[in-house]
Amino acid sequence: MDHSTVEKFETLFLALADKTRLRLLALMAGGEVPVGFLADQLGESQPKISRHLAYLRSAGLVSTRRDGKRIYYDIDARMDESVNVVLDATLRTMATRQVDERRQLLYPNGMESTVRENEENDTFTESYMTDWKPNELEIYLL
Secondary structure (H helix, E strand, O other): OHHHHHHHHHHHHHHHHHHHHHHHHHHHHOOEEEEHHHHHHHOOOOOHHHHHHHHHOOOEEEEEEEEEEEEEEEEEEOOOHHHHHHHHHHHHHHHHHHHHHHHHHHOOOOOHOOOOOOOOOOOOHHHHHHHOOOHHHHHOOO
16 A cells, blocks of 8 residues: 555545534535534534545545635545445444444334334335435434
8 A cells, every 4th residue: 555545535534533523524425515404403503514524625525615705615526436335334334333222212112112003004214214215315314
């Protein structure tokens, strides 16, 4: 592995080493969002969020677009492919874990126990309870 590849991964892992930056990246996984939205979603001050976004931007993970007074942030599509693979795997794992945690809160005894015994012929309920996988919108809303 050459020196530049090691530096790219070092930069990536340093950026991912902070929970606020991880959460920001997860919120941007669905597309570009304004900084105010990010601050509101995380319940943090806009200056704090802006500092984390500046860090992500200098790491080459985030790009910006200005529209009037608003600045929109998005995951930079121009990043190195190997870095993109690691970032994508990280964000997918985070989204899956969040969905699993929410499912556990909603159905503490497991999905199967929620199917009511008197609705044996309700194929939608049975199918939904056993084959459920999050779609892109559900992941984005996490």
